[in-house]
Amino acid sequence: MKKSIMLLAVISLAFSSCNQSEAATTATTETSETVGAGQEAVQDDDSAPDIVKLAAGNADLSTLVAGVKAAGLATSLSNAGPFTVFAPTNAAFDNLPAGTLEDLLKPENVDKLNDILSHHTYVGVIKTDQLTDGQNLGMVDGKPISIKIVDGKPVVNGTINIIASVPASNGIVHVIDSVILPN
Known part of the structure; x- marks a missing residue:
């Protein structure tokens, strides 16, 4: 037994x-x-999308998303933040001199691409109603952009218009009509 x-x-x-x-x-x-896929690989269909997922879901921002991925910034911009991203439309990238975008997307130019995209990112959330005339924002690349109020609307560096502003889970995206080139 x-x-x-x-x-x-x-x-x-x-x-x-x-x-x-x-x-x-x-x-x-x-x-x-x-493993190794980064924060951008997290599947969450219930929460508000992060900045990268928000941009990836908008066909008018596909060039920006390609640049973010090529520069290796997708994980950074998918993390907690908070971030304010000034996101140029595809048409804004099309207005760059011929060959500029193709050149920036080459692997050997990743640092230059990273510098330009970092010039579009601010650490913190700034909504359009918080943008004031004469305001300077220190961007991730260490260089400032300036805000001017024209006809009651904020304009970046005197000529770049904010087309739309969309909140994300880790910040806000201001869709703009030009690429902000660092000085």
Whole structure:
């Protein structure tokens, strides 16, 4: 009797450890598929999108998203922030001199691309009603942009219009009609 109880206990233990091993293997396999993918790989269909997901969901910002990915900034802009991003439209990038965008997207120009995109990012959230005439904002690249109020609306560096402002889970995106080039 004691031998059969002990035999059943050993068999139960063997089955139980096999099931745990299979579960651990499954969890390891599922986890390894997303390891290193960064914050931008997190799937969350219930919360407000972060800045990168918001931009990726807008066809008019696809050039910006391609640049953010090429510069390796997708993870940074998907993190908690908060950030204010001045996001040029595709048409804004099209207005750059011929060949400029293609040149910036080359791997050897990642630092230059990063500098330009960092000049579009402010750490903190600034809504349009908080932008004031004569205000200077220190951008991530360390250089400022200036705000001027024209006809009651904020204008960046005297000529760049804010077309729309959209809140994100980690900040705000101000869609603009030109690329802000650092001085």
